[in-house]
Each structure stands twice: as structure tokens, then as C-alpha cells.
Amino acid sequence: MSEVLLGVHSLSVRADGGQRILRDVSFDLAPGEVHGLVGESGAGKSTLVKVILGILPRSMVRTGGNVVYCGRDLFTLPAPAFRALLGSEIALIPQDPLTALNPGRRIDAQLTDGFRLKQRLSWRDAEARAVTLLEEVHIREPRRVMRSYPHELSGGMRQRVLIAAAFALDPKLIIADEPTTALDVTVQKQILRLIHGMQERHRTALVFVTHDLGVVAQICDTTSVMYMGKVMEQGPTERLLAAPRHPYTTALIAANPRHDRPESGLKPIPAAVIAAMRAEIAAGDANG
Amino acid sequence: MAVITLFGVAVVVFCLLRVVPGDPVAMMVGPAASAADIAALRAHYGLDGPLPLQFLTWLKAALVGDFGTSITRHQSVLSILGAYLPATIELAFSALLVAILLGGATAVVATLLRQHRTSAAIDALNGVFLALPDFIWALILVLAFGVAVPLLPLTGRIDPSIDVPFATNFLLMESIITGRFAVAGNIAAHMAMPTLALALPLAAVIARVLRQALNEAMVQDYVLLARIKGMSELRLILHEALRNAVGPTLALTGVQATFLIGGTVVVERIFAYPGIGNLAIEAVINRDFPLIQGLVLMFGLIFILINIAVDLTVVALNPRLRHV
Known part of the structure; x- marks a missing residue:
């Protein structure tokens, strides 16, 4: 991965009240690649999307880091130049087709x-x-x-x-913000296949936000697992799913319902994993 | 529905006129008139006989387009209305147009500046405009542009020295269409103050309601997505938000426009503008029953037409209301 289309570097965002929403998030995306952002609700996935697209709500502030697109820092780009990028080079597939x-x-x-x-x-x-x-x-x-x-x-x-x-407009980068969440299960698969097919044909780089590891396995080259605004584990999707290094990733994989083994049922994330993770995040906050 | 409304208006006005003190015949004849003379005149104008019978007589004639004869002007009510109504229509439509443009522009500018401190100033100013009624504006305008800086003519509809023939009573429209722009300019100058007096309060209402609706529309997902398509802020407001925000404003404008028509009565009086508002006051002073009756019915008809027009526009602008 030599060429970088989109580089997110040490991005941190806080809410008005001071709570951390994003904690030092980084990832790189090569042209034509698909990067998955996985996490539960509240993991900061949507906030990350909003920062990249320059539509962070007024109630949140970026406290550090930057986003570099094609060598240009998006946050220092003048508004007209940024607007010129939007739509023609960067596009969004929104979450809820009913309101978008x-x-x-x-x-x-x-x-x-x-x-x-x-x-x-x-x-x-x-x-x-x-x-x-x-x-x-x-x-x-x-x-x-x-x-x-x-x-x-x-x-x-x-x-x-x-x-x-x-x-x-054949953009170089598309951000798909949980594009199948609001749809029927039967339609979800078709839409996912469609996005995947289009992405491969157009050689578009894709940031794919989802809470579904099954989806990640199907289309993402690399993946970041997020929790409470922090990237817990990051790497090539195959390696990440086959040999997870972080206990949270392991727990997430275990929690994913297996249609081939329905007798295994649904497994919640173990409390010990969550407690350990929160301690890890708190330690990180104290240092930063 | 509209017919029932008009009938109701006719009944109420008919009864009210005959209950309030004042007698048209007594106004006409001098104090020396004999009781017999008065009775004869009463019979002549159909003012004797029981009230329901009087109403039926009037209704029967009205249904075939005969609204009677003015007691003071000795002309048919219909021809008087035909002579005075166009002036009021031109005034009301100008005021409505100015109010929509002024109010709409204010709302758009306030939305553009909504993250600025200036938008609070716009709101405060708008509140002042909202609080002052049309006749106060009329007096302020008279003081400002009639007395302090005498820029505009104070009264009338057209300079009496202008002697050009008109085919219709729509003087402004006719002179614009026929290309007599100097005459049109003179008429517009006469109309400027009454138009503004009527338009300013309505513009403030439109600005306030539209701004509220625009603010709500601007945070919708579709506006966000359009922003990510790289549209400019002004384009987002005009092309994405306005279309969906304008519905409630329009419905309210319809209601307010009826107040505007009512407002012409006082404002036309202040500026001695020869429309049906001015005519109405004169008719009431003279207890000219047939003329009042015709005028009120005319006001009722205008209200109904405005509401129908508003409903049709609301449906035309909202695709979800079509084909139902």
C-alpha cells in the first residue's frame, strides 16, 4: 500500500461538554480499496464520516489530527475548493434512503x-x-x-x-454510511452486492461503515474495529477475522449470529472484555 | 361550500345593517320632510315590509346579477363596484407581491446568516415590523415621505393633470401593457405608500414563518446530502429547502392576505385612494344599504377566491398532495 488516497491521521473530536467522541483515529485508504469501519452504535463511526465530509455538527469540535485527501489537508482547504471536491471526487451513500x-x-x-x-x-x-x-x-x-x-x-x-x-460523477472516494441498515433483510443483500459490483467496476475507493462483521468479510480489504471512538484493532480483513488480536474483535466475531449453526445462539460481548477495554481507553485518555 | 359561505355573509350583513341605528331615508331627506314622503321613499327603495321579505326580494334580484341601486349615488351597485374594484385589486396585488418578495428575501438572508450575530438583529427588527399594524405604517410613511422628505404624492391614484384615456379601470396594468411607462410611473408613485403600508406587516409575518420552516428544512438529510454534492449555501436554501418550507408559509399568507384586503379599507381612506375600501367607508357613513351589501359580498367573494388560489398553489407545490 504505497499510494494513499485518503489518510486519516490521529483524529480526535470532543462534544461541547468535553466528552471524547473520537480518540486518535487513524487509517489509510489506497485508491480502489475498501476500508470497513465496524463498531456498535456510539462507537463514533458516523462522527468519523461527518468529520471527513466537513459536516460535523456545531455541538462537536475537532481537537486534533487531520484528514488528507490526495495530498491535500481537507481542513485547511478553502471552502470553494472543498465544495468542488464534494460530489465530483468524494460522494456519500447515506444511511436512510427514506429521508435522503x-x-x-x-x-x-x-x-x-x-x-x-x-x-x-x-x-x-x-x-x-x-x-x-x-x-x-x-x-x-x-x-x-x-x-x-x-x-x-x-x-x-x-x-x-x-x-x-x-x-x-465517477468519484475517487465514496463513503457508505451503513447503507443497508434501514432496508429489509432481503433487499440488504442485493444492495450490498450492487455497491460491491459498482465499486469494483468503477475502481472507487470505499469507506464502508457498518455494524455487521458479515458485511465486512464480504467486501472490505482492510478493517478498523472501533469502540467508544477508539480504533481497537486494525488490519487486513482476512487476517483480522481469521486471527483477531484484540479480545473485543474476538468477542464481536463470536457475537455474530451463525446461520449455519443456529444452535449456537446469540452470544453477548463478555462483561470482562468491556471492562478491560474501558480501562484501556481510560488509561489512554489519562496519557493524552 | 363557497356558495354557503357567501349566503351566510349576505344574511349576517343584511340583518346587521337593519339592526344598527341609522336610516338611509332620513339621511336623504331634509328635516322638513313629511311622514308620508318618508314612507313613500321607504316603499320606493323596498325598505318597508318585514325583514325576511326584504331579504328575499334582494336575494331574488341578486341571483340574476342585480344588486340594486345605490341610494346616494343613484347608480347600479354593480357598475359602482366595477369602477372602484380594479383600483383595490391593483393595490392589494401589489402589496401582496411586495410582501412576498420582501418577506421571502428577508427569510432567505436570515437563513444564510443563521450562524451570524446579525441574524438576531434581523429577528429583532422583524419583531418590530410584526408588531405595527398597517395604518400605523401608513402614518409613518406619510410623515417620512410626504412631510419630512416630500418624495411621494400623498393622496389619490394618479395625478389629476394627466389626461389620457383609459379603456379599463386597471390603470397601472393598462399603462404598463400599452407601454405608457411615464403614466405607469406616476400611478406607481401614488401607490407606493399605501402598498408599503399594507405590505410591511404581512412581509414580517411571511419572513418569520418562512425563516422558521427554512431552519427546520436546512437540517434535513436531503439538504445534508445536497451539501455533500457540493452545492453552495444559497443554492441549498433556494433549490433544496425552500420548496419544502414554503407550504406552511403559503397557507398562512392566504389567511393574512384576507387581513390585507380588510386593511385596504383604512389605508385607502388615509391616502384617499379611490378603491372599494374607501367606497365602503363612504357607504357606511351614508347608510347606503344596497351598496354596503354589495361591497361586503364582494369582500366575501375575494376572500373565498384567495383561499381557493392558495389551496391550489399549496397542492401544486407539494407532490405528495397531488393525485388524491
Whole structure:
């Protein structure tokens, strides 16, 4: 891994009240690679995504570290230059397809935004590109969908539209923030396969946020396991799953329900592991 | 529904007029008139007979478009309304347009500056505008632009020295359409103060409600995603948030617009603007029953039309309300 597309270095974020949200998070992402961010809710995955995209809520402050994209520090980049990157080079697949599309605008308008604003294509050309995109995400009757409003489409369809929108300008980096969490289990698999296929075809680097180790195993080259805003373990996904080094990773793997062995049931994370981890984090906080 | 509303308005006004003290016939004839003369006049204007019968007589004529004859002007009520209504329509629409533009722009600017300290100043100023009614604004404007810095004409609709023929009573619209811009400018100058007086309170209401709705829309997921598409802040407000925020504002504007029509009565009086508001005051002073009746019905009709227009616009702007 010589070339780095996205480098997150020692990123720390605190809430207004002083609580630590992210603790010294670092990871590197090479072009075309997939990095998984795994953790329970509250692990800081979403905050990490927000810092990278420059949409940290006012109630949180970055206290250290930086994010480097293609050799450029995103935090010192002037706003217009950052805006130019967004959409054309960096895109987001959001978590909830039901709220991420504008209820008042038709799909064609929302899907052609990038072509018209960033590439200055005419409406007609942008529309043709958008139809091709919809076909690529396996939407039948793309022309009808183009003329629809979001409320006329199912959740799975809307997520396909959002995936199409994310890949529209062929960005180098896409951040997928739990893109299957809000969907039906049956649709989840299709959407995951779709994102994976698109990512490989377009050679897009992907930061994939999830709480599902099964998903990580399927598509991530490297993975960070997070807890309370701290990276507990990081490494190539195969190695991480086959020979976990941190007890929390081991416990997470054990907690993942096995469909092939339903008799094993659901295993919670052992209290001792959590206690040890909290002690580790507290020791780190005291030093930092 | 609209018919029932109008009928209700007609009944209430008819009864009220005949209950409040004041007699049109007594106003017409001098103190020397004999009782017989007065009775004859009463019979002539249909003012004798029991109240329900009077109402039925009026209703029967009104249903075929005859709203009677003005007692003081001796002209048909319909022709008087036709002569005065266009002036009020032009005034009300100008005021509505100014209010929407002014209020909308204020809301957008306040939303743009929402992380700035200046936005608090905008809110405070807006509160002042919200608190002052139209007739106070009329007086402030008279003092400012009529007395202190006499920039604008104080009264009337058009300079009496301008002698050009008009085909309709929509003087402003007609002179714009026919390209007589000097005349249009003169009319606009006459309309400026009454328009502003009517528009400012409404603009403040629009600004406040729209700003609230915009602030809520700006934190929605779809605006966040659009931000990540690299859209500018202004574009986010105008293209993403405004469309979804404008619904409640529009519904409220409809309600407020009816107050604006009501406001024309006082404001037209202050600026001696020859519209139906001014006409209404004159008609009430003279106890001109048929004219009052026709005027009130006209106001009722305008209210209903405004509400229908607002409902249609709300549906047109919200795709989820269509095809139901």
C-alpha cells in the first residue's frame, strides 16, 4: 500500500461538554480499496464520516489530527475548493434512503444535479447519463422512475437511486454510511452486492461503515474495529477475522449470529472484555 | 361550500345593517320632510315590509346579477363596484407581491446568516415590523415621505393633470401593457405608500414563518446530502429547502392576505385612494344599504377566491398532495 488516497491521521473530536467522541483515529485508504469501519452504535463511526465530509455538527469540535485527501489537508482547504471536491471526487451513500432524497424534487432533477452543476452538461445530456446510471443500478423502467417523486418509490429503489447518484460523477472516494441498515433483510443483500459490483467496476475507493462483521468479510480489504471512538484493532480483513488480536474483535466475531449453526445462539460481548477495554481507553485518555 | 359561505355573509350583513341605528331615508331627506314622503321613499327603495321579505326580494334580484341601486349615488351597485374594484385589486396585488418578495428575501438572508450575530438583529427588527399594524405604517410613511422628505404624492391614484384615456379601470396594468411607462410611473408613485403600508406587516409575518420552516428544512438529510454534492449555501436554501418550507408559509399568507384586503379599507381612506375600501367607508357613513351589501359580498367573494388560489398553489407545490 504505497499510494494513499485518503489518510486519516490521529483524529480526535470532543462534544461541547468535553466528552471524547473520537480518540486518535487513524487509517489509510489506497485508491480502489475498501476500508470497513465496524463498531456498535456510539462507537463514533458516523462522527468519523461527518468529520471527513466537513459536516460535523456545531455541538462537536475537532481537537486534533487531520484528514488528507490526495495530498491535500481537507481542513485547511478553502471552502470553494472543498465544495468542488464534494460530489465530483468524494460522494456519500447515506444511511436512510427514506429521508435522503428531497421530497419536493423529482428523481430526474436530483440525479442530474451533479452533471448539470459540476460538469455543466445540458439537461438533455444529463438526463441521458442519468438513465444509463439507473440501468446500471438495475432499475427497471428508468424513464418512469426519472419522472417519479421519492414518495412513489420503495426504500430499496430509493437506495438504488442514491447509489446511482453517488457514482454519477465517477468519484475517487465514496463513503457508505451503513447503507443497508434501514432496508429489509432481503433487499440488504442485493444492495450490498450492487455497491460491491459498482465499486469494483468503477475502481472507487470505499469507506464502508457498518455494524455487521458479515458485511465486512464480504467486501472490505482492510478493517478498523472501533469502540467508544477508539480504533481497537486494525488490519487486513482476512487476517483480522481469521486471527483477531484484540479480545473485543474476538468477542464481536463470536457475537455474530451463525446461520449455519443456529444452535449456537446469540452470544453477548463478555462483561470482562468491556471492562478491560474501558480501562484501556481510560488509561489512554489519562496519557493524552 | 363557497356558495354557503357567501349566503351566510349576505344574511349576517343584511340583518346587521337593519339592526344598527341609522336610516338611509332620513339621511336623504331634509328635516322638513313629511311622514308620508318618508314612507313613500321607504316603499320606493323596498325598505318597508318585514325583514325576511326584504331579504328575499334582494336575494331574488341578486341571483340574476342585480344588486340594486345605490341610494346616494343613484347608480347600479354593480357598475359602482366595477369602477372602484380594479383600483383595490391593483393595490392589494401589489402589496401582496411586495410582501412576498420582501418577506421571502428577508427569510432567505436570515437563513444564510443563521450562524451570524446579525441574524438576531434581523429577528429583532422583524419583531418590530410584526408588531405595527398597517395604518400605523401608513402614518409613518406619510410623515417620512410626504412631510419630512416630500418624495411621494400623498393622496389619490394618479395625478389629476394627466389626461389620457383609459379603456379599463386597471390603470397601472393598462399603462404598463400599452407601454405608457411615464403614466405607469406616476400611478406607481401614488401607490407606493399605501402598498408599503399594507405590505410591511404581512412581509414580517411571511419572513418569520418562512425563516422558521427554512431552519427546520436546512437540517434535513436531503439538504445534508445536497451539501455533500457540493452545492453552495444559497443554492441549498433556494433549490433544496425552500420548496419544502414554503407550504406552511403559503397557507398562512392566504389567511393574512384576507387581513390585507380588510386593511385596504383604512389605508385607502388615509391616502384617499379611490378603491372599494374607501367606497365602503363612504357607504357606511351614508347608510347606503344596497351598496354596503354589495361591497361586503364582494369582500366575501375575494376572500373565498384567495383561499381557493392558495389551496391550489399549496397542492401544486407539494407532490405528495397531488393525485388524491
